[in-house]
Amino acid sequence: MSRRTLFLIFALFLITFVLLMIALFQPQSPKVIPVKPVAKESVAQTILSFGVPVVATSSSKSVLSYSLPVNIMSGKNKVTAVQLELQYDPLVLTDISITPGSFFPKPDVILPLQIDTKAGRISYALSVGLTSEGIISKGTVANLTFSVKAQAPTKTIIIFLPKTLVTAQGVSESVLKQAVNTPFTIGGKDDFTSSKAFPMR
Numbered sequence: 426m427s428r429r430t431l432f433l434i435f436a437l438f439l440i441t442f443v444l445l446m447i448a449l450f451q452p453q454s455p456k457v458i459p460v461k462p463v464a465k466e467s468v469a470q471t472i473l474s475f476g477v478p479v480v481a482t483s484s485s486k487s488v489l490s491y492s493l494p495v496n497i498m499s500g501k502n503k504v505t506a507v508q509l510e511l512q513y514d515p516l517v518l519t520d521i522s523i524t525p526g527s528f529f530p531k532p533d534v535i536l537p538l539q540i541d542t543k544a545g546r547i548s549y550a551l552s553v554g555l556t557s558e559g560i561i562s563k564g565t566v567a568n569l570t571f572s573v574k575a576q577a578p579t580k581t582i583i584i585f586l587p588k589t590l591v592t593a594q595g596v597s598e599s600v601l602k603q604a605v606n607t608p609f610t611i612g613g614k615d616d617f618t619s620s621k622a623f624p625m626r
Contacts, residue, residue: 467602470500471591473507473566474605475583481570489611490520490572493583497528497566500602503559503594504528506552507566508536510586515545517581517611520572526565529553546586559594573611582608 536550
């Protein structure tokens with residue numbers, strides 16, 4: 426075997442050895458493992474809904490008075506105040522009034538009842554009071570009463586408007602998660618027909 430051939434074999438062996446050493450000792454970049462983001466629990470957990478309307482009085486055969494509770498479920502929110510912005514049909518309902526429910530032990534009315542009888546708009550707000558802690562519970566935050574006009578349609582609905590809000594201790598934004606609007610039958614019956622839930626955020 427000639428010297429040239431031996432030199433070529435030795436050179437190839439040397440190159441192979443160098444490349445092998447480079448491959449073995451070259452630092453590898455750290456492996457990046459994708460981390461799935463954890464979904465943040467929403468601070469808004471409070472739900473408002475209407476209860477079952479009850480026929481309160483009947484001043485005549487054609488005029489009925491109803492009492493309709495506005496219910497609240499606070500979830501983990503320490504509720505400090507509720508502002509109700511409601512819409513109703515002024516051609517169907519009349520003699521609107523509203524009183525605090527039992528949710529706040531000693532409620533403070535911070536926005537007295539305001540009614541636009543032409544537009545069918547109700548505004549009302551109450552709070553737990555300046556010296557009280559927020560409430561975590563469920564119950565009736567207010568009671569809405571109204572009369573039904575004679576010859577009115579048999580079905581109607583009162584809805585929560587987007588400006589309805591709920592405040593809670595330690596939270597700067599509204600904690601109202603959902604408001605449930607429920608059409609109901611009038612004219613002597615107090616059974617509900619269906620419910621629609623509207624997220625408020």
